[in-house]
Structure formats: structure tokens, C-alpha cells
Amino acid sequence: MPESTNRSGADSNGPTEVVGETASLDFIRKIVAEDVASKKNDGRVITRFPPEPNGYLHIGHAKSICLNFGIAAEHGGMCNMRFDDTNPAKEEVEYVEAIKKDVEWLGFDWTDRLCFASDYFDQLYEYAVQLINAGKAYVDSLDAEEIRTYRGTLQEAGRNSPHRTRSTSENLLLFEKMRAGEFEDGSHVLRAKIDMASGNINMRDPTIYRIRRTSHHRTKDRWCIYPMYDFTHALSDSIEGITHSLCTLEFEDHRPLYDWILDESTVPCHPQQIEFARLNLTYTVLSKRQLLQLVQDQHVTGWDDPRLPTISGMRRRGYPAAAIRVFCDRIGLAKRENVIDIAALEHAVREDLNRHSPRVMGVLHPLKVVIENFPEDQVDEVDVINNPEDATAGTRKVPFSRELYIERDDFHSDPPKKFFRLAPGREVRLRCAYFIKCVGVVRDPKTDEVTELRCTYDPATRGGSSPDGRKVKATLHWVSVAHAVEAEVRLYDRLFLDEHPGENRDFLESLNPDSLKVIRSCQVEPSLKKAQSGSRYQFERLGYFCVDIDSTNNRIVFNRTVLLRDTWAKVQRSMQAKR
Numbered sequence: 001m002p003e004s005t006n007r008s009g010a011d012s013n014g015p016t017e018v019v020g021e022t023a024s025l026d027f028i029r030k031i032v033a034e035d036v037a038s039k040k041n042d043g044r045v046i047t048r049f050p051p052e053p054n055g056y057l058h059i060g061h062a063k064s065i066c067l068n069f070g071i072a073a074e075h076g077g078m079c080n081m082r083f084d085d086t087n088p089a090k091e092e093v094e095y096v097e098a099i100k101k102d103v104e105w106l107g108f109d110w111t112d113r114l115c116f117a118s119d120y121f122d123q124l125y126e127y128a129v130q131l132i133n134a135g136k137a138y139v140d141s142l143d144a145e146e147i148r149t150y151r152g153t154l155q156e157a158g159r160n161s162p163h164r165t166r167s168t169s170e171n172l173l174l175f176e177k178m179r180a181g182e183f184e185d186g187s188h189v190l191r192a193k194i195d196m197a198s199g200n201i202n203m204r205d206p207t208i209y210r211i212r213r214t215s216h217h218r219t220k221d222r223w224c225i226y227p228m229y230d231f232t233h234a235l236s237d238s239i240e241g242i243t244h245s246l247c248t249l250e251f252e253d254h255r256p257l258y259d260w261i262l263d264e265s266t267v268p269c270h271p272q273q274i275e276f277a278r279l280n281l282t283y284t285v286l287s288k289r290q291l292l293q294l295v296q297d298q299h300v301t302g303w304d305d306p307r308l309p310t311i312s313g314m315r316r317r318g319y320p321a322a323a324i325r326v327f328c329d330r331i332g333l334a335k336r337e338n339v340i341d342i343a344a345l346e347h348a349v350r351e352d353l354n355r356h357s358p359r360v361m362g363v364l365h366p367l368k369v370v371i372e373n374f375p376e377d378q379v380d381e382v383d384v385i386n387n388p389e390d391a392t393a394g395t396r397k398v399p400f401s402r403e404l405y406i407e408r409d410d411f412h413s414d415p416p417k418k419f420f421r422l423a424p425g426r427e428v429r430l431r432c433a434y435f436i437k438c439v440g441v442v443r444d445p446k447t448d449e450v451t452e453l454r455c456t457y458d459p460a461t462r463g464g465s466s467p468d469g470r471k472v473k474a475t476l477h478w479v480s481v482a483h484a485v486e487a488e489v490r491l492y493d494r495l496f497l498d499e500h501p502g503e504n505r506d507f508l509e510s511l512n513p514d515s516l517k518v519i520r521s522c523q524v525e526p527s528l529k530k531a532q533s534g535s536r537y538q539f540e541r542l543g544y545f546c547v548d549i550d551s552t553n554n555r556i557v558f559n560r561t562v563l564l565r566d567t568w569a570k571v572q573r574s575m576q577a578k579r
């Protein structure tokens with residue numbers, strides 16, 4: 001399995017370069033630290049996070065957010081929140097709002113630096129005119145197919161368009177008419193005049209403006225021509241005074257174009273573009289196109305479906321923002337593509353939840369237990385520790401009564417060898433309460449299914465230990481029938497069965513048909529009655545759960561966030577063995 005590199009940016013199995021104080025920094029932080037030290041950009045650090053509002057953010061974006069906001073903060077700099085909204089056909093206000101919410105929830109603050117590329121449309125138009133005047137851009141009237149053909153291939157140089165030699169005045173006039181809406185969509189484009197024979201296809205006279213009669217979510221119908229991504233991005237960076245423009249590896253081949261645009265225009269500054277490897281995770285997809293397809297084709301319930309790697313999905317699932325930040329920091333930055341094991345993310349989530357979430361008792365598959373020697377109308381309030389990891393969390397009272405629920409699979413009428421939990425004639429501990437012994441089993445006469453257990457309790461074992469030193473081999477969680485709150489619990493499994501969905505077959509073919517199981521009649525302890533949506537708990541012995549937004553006053557719904565069991569240590573061992 002390919003693996004991540006550490007924060008130094010060096011391969012984890014290769015030597016780590018040591019450069020004085022910056023030795024522990026990743027390769028981007030090193031560059032920035034050196035720039036600050038040498039007073040480049042007067043020592044300022046201004047970064048930006050530039051999402052296109054054409055979908056919801058995912059864990060890969062979280063990596064970019066942590067990096068851009070993180071580096072700026074480390075140097076007392078600033079990070080702009082910039083929407084790269086140049087393609088109105090795919091962009092929506094819903095996405096803008098969702099993205100803002102997600103970045104804030106992750107814990108980052110862009111203060112007053114909320115920017116939109118669409119706010120620069122006038123300036124960008126002027127820059128385009130400037131290029132035309134300098135003989136560096138021309139209006140081409142080939143259609144899309146012809147432009148493709150003329151562009152050539154990786155092996156073959158492209159050919160000049162017959163319109164490449166248009167005079168400046170003709171280009172100015174045509175461009176003006178493009179803007180005025182005098183031409184059909186697709187009939188003309190504005191292209192940078194660079195080099196049709198360049199070994200880098202991005203430099204073969206890339207299109208910088210196209211006609212598109214689509215209403216924009218901000219500028220409405222003011223424009224019918226829209227600037228292309230590369231042109232917009234480089235100039236927006238410069239307009240905003242960005243010092244370090246951090247982007248993912250697929251833009252490495254675009255860097256010469258980024259630099260060309262800034263070199264050929266009269267711009268306030270020339271930011272430095274630096275590329276890093278995008279985050280890939282096993283058992284999931286991090287492509288907006290694929291995520292959109294999952295949502296649109298209803299393979300999931302929406303962008304915030306807890307099975308998705310979207311930030312809103314992870315939030316709903318119960319992942320703490322702090323755990324996502326820790327994960328993004330831990331995986332570090334690499335210069336080459338790699339895939340991170342999703343167990344590493346789950347490990348970070350579990351670590352955080354273990355420290356911070358209160359313990360409660362809930363029974364997913366209830367089996368009724370009647371304590372025959374417990375008085376019918378008596379209720380014992382037993383003390384239960386809220387969080388053994390947090391001394392300040394204290395204890396709570398949990399009602400114990402004659403009738404209880406335990407987990408159905410904590411009982412076996414004919415226990416196999418290694419089954420130590422409840423069985424006929426056997427004694428176990430009920431967590432923080434008493435020892436109980438099974439003295440009878442009630443079955444459905446028709447199906448023979450166990451419907452109830454008859455037990456006795458030992459009043460001397462209150463608190464869960466026996467004064468005579470008697471030992472039991474299992475401790476079970478339980479809920480008092482009379483006090484229990486019924487709940488719905490949603491159990492999630494991986495959305496995909498393949499480690500690398502889409503690698504050997506269409507990604508949809510590897511969708512896990514059992515990625516969601518709903519259990520409707522779970523019974524949880526009464527302290528959860530008023531649990532707020534979004535609050536997180538450890539259900540003793542079962543895992544971490546989070547109250548879902550679907551909960552109502554009458555019905556509480558829990559999402560299982562993660563299991564208690566941590567597979568990450570095992571994954572790390574196998575990685576070491578492979579090395």
C-alpha cells in the first residue's frame with residue numbers, strides 16, 4: 001500500500017533532510033519559513049482556500065483548508081476564503097452556504113476576507129483587453145472540435161489557428177462584441193497567444209474567455225462571457241495579494257501558464273504557486289463528480305449522508321472537527337500521489353471521542369430480564385462513572401429495577417467454550433450495579449425463541465463487586481425497562497467494498513449493499529431523553545454514537561460514529577512489515 005510521508009515531506013523510508021530550525025517542517029512550510037526569513041513579500045504570508053461552489057467539501061478539502069489557514073496563522077498572516085465561481089452552469093448558492101458552514105465548523109475564521117472571483121469580472125475583462133493590446137491574446141472563431149484538432153497531441157505539435165494573426169483592433173472589436181452578446185455561445189473564444197508547438201499542452205494558446213449565456217448566482221445576467229479557471233485563478237491570487245498559492249499536483253503542468261499570465265499582465269504582485277499531493281483515502285471516493293453522482297442518483301440520502309467523506313457527512317456522523325484537524329496534520333504533505341488508510345482517520349476520531357465523550361448505556365437488541373428477588377416497586381439509583389478518561393466528568397445516577405433489558409447476544413442458552421457472558425446457571429456483573437444469575441429461560445412456545453430471562457441478584461454486590469471476593473467473567477450493559485427510552489440507531493459500514501473504488505470496475509459496482517443498517521427499537525438509558533442533536537456518546541461496549549438531526553421530541557435517532565475497536569495499530573504493523 002502506498003503510504004503517506006511525514007511532516008518533513010521526505011519519504012517515510014528515506015532520509016530526512018535537516019536544515020537548521022526548519023528540519024521538522026514539511027516542504028511547503030520550509031519554503032514559506034525561508035521566504036519569511038529572507039523578507040520576501042516584506043515577510044508577509046497570505047494564502048487562500050479557493051473552492052469552486054459546485055459541490056460540498058470533503059476530507060480532501062479539509063486537508064487544503066488546514067494547510068492554508070494553518071500556514072497563514074503560523075506566520076501571523078491571513079487566509080482568504082475565495083469562491084472560484086467562474087462556471088455558472090455548475091455553481092449554486094446552496095454550495096456557497098454549505099462551504100462557508102463547513103469551513104467555520106472545522107474551526108477556521110476568514111474574518112472579513114470573504115472573496116469571490118466573480119467580484120473581479122470587471123478587472124479580469126480589463127486584463128484580457130490588456131493582453132489583446134499587447135498582442136498576447138486573440139479572438140478565435142474555430143469551433144470547440146476544431147480547436148481540439150488544431151491543438152495536437154502529446155507527440156505532435158499543434159497548428160496555428162487561421163485567426164491567430166487577427167489585428168489588435170479586430171480582436172478588440174470582436175471581444176467587445178462577445179461581451180455585448182452579439183455572438184452565439186461557442187462561436188468565438190478569446191485565447192492567449194503563447195506557443196502552439198509547446199511541449200506543454202496547457203501553453204498551446206489556452207482559451208481564457210468563452211461565451212456562455214448562463215445566469216450567474218451572483219452577477220445574474222450581467223455577463224455572457226466568462227473567464228476560464230487558469231486565467232481567473234492567477235489574476236485573483238494577484239489581485240488579493242496572495243504570497244503562496246498552494247494547490248494540488250494536477251496543477252503542476254499549469255504553473256507555466258499561471259506564471260505566463262502574471263508575467264504578461266500589469267499585476268500588483270506575482271504569487272508563488274506550490275503544488276502538493278491531494279489526499280486520497282481507501283474505501284471511499286474524493287471526486288466531486290463521483291460524490292455528486294452518488295447524491296443525484298440517490299445512492300445516499302444527500303450530501304450530508306453520514307457514509308460520505310464530505311465534511312457535512314462526517315459532522316452528521318459524529319466526527320469531531322478537532323479529530324479531522326489532527327488527522328490532516330498527522331498525514332503531512334507529500335510531493336507524490338499516495339493513498340491513506342481510512343483506519344488512520346477513524347483512529348483520530350476514536351482518540352478524540354475516547355477523551356471527550358460521556359459513557360452511557362444503550363441496548364441495541366433488547367432481551368428482557370426479570371430479577372425475581374428484586375421488589376416490584378423498588379428503584380435503585382446506582383452511581384455510574386461518566387468518563388474514566390476525564391476525572392472532572394463525575395458520575396450520574398442510573399435507575400435499576402426489577403425488569404431490565406440486556407443485549408440479546410450477551411446470552412447464550414448453550415454457551416460455546418469461549419462464551420463467558422450470561423447463560424443458564426451462570427453469574428455475571430451488570431455494570432456498576434449488581435451480580436445477577438440466570439435461573440430460568442422463557443421461550444416462545446411456537447418459535448422457541450428466547451423471550452425473557454429469569455434471574456436473581458445478590459444485594460451484597462451493589463456497585464459491581466462481591467464482598468466475599470467471588471469473581472465473574474463478564475460485565476454487561478443494561479437498561480431499566482420502566483425507565484428506558486426507545487431509540488432508532490443507524491449503523492454504518494464502509495460505503496464501498498473495494499479498497500480503491502473505481503480502480504478495477506466502475507466505482508458504483510463496488511457500493512456496499514449493507515452500508516446502512518437501521519435498528520428501530522433500541523432501548524437507551526433515561527439520561528439520553530433530552531440529548532441534543534449533534535451530541536456524542538460512548539455506548540458502553542458498543543462504540544461511539546451521535547444524536548442525528550432527524551431526532552424529534554418523541555423519537556431520538558443515533559448514528560454510530562465508529563466502533564470501539566481500533567484497527568489502526570494493526571495497519572501500522574503490517575505497513576512496517578512490508579517495509
Ligand code: ATP
Pocket residue numbers: 049050051052053054059060061063064246247248277278279280286287288
Ligand atoms: P474540481 O476542481 O474537480 O471541481 P476539486 O476537488 O479540485 O474539484 P475545488 O473546489 O477546486 O475542488 O477545490 C478547492 C481546493 O481544495 C483546491 O485548492 C484543491 O486543490 C483542494 N483540494 C481538492 N481536493 C483535494 C484533495 N483530495 N486533497 C487536498 N486538497 C484538495
Ligand code: MG
Pocket residue numbers: 052
Ligand atoms: Mg479544483
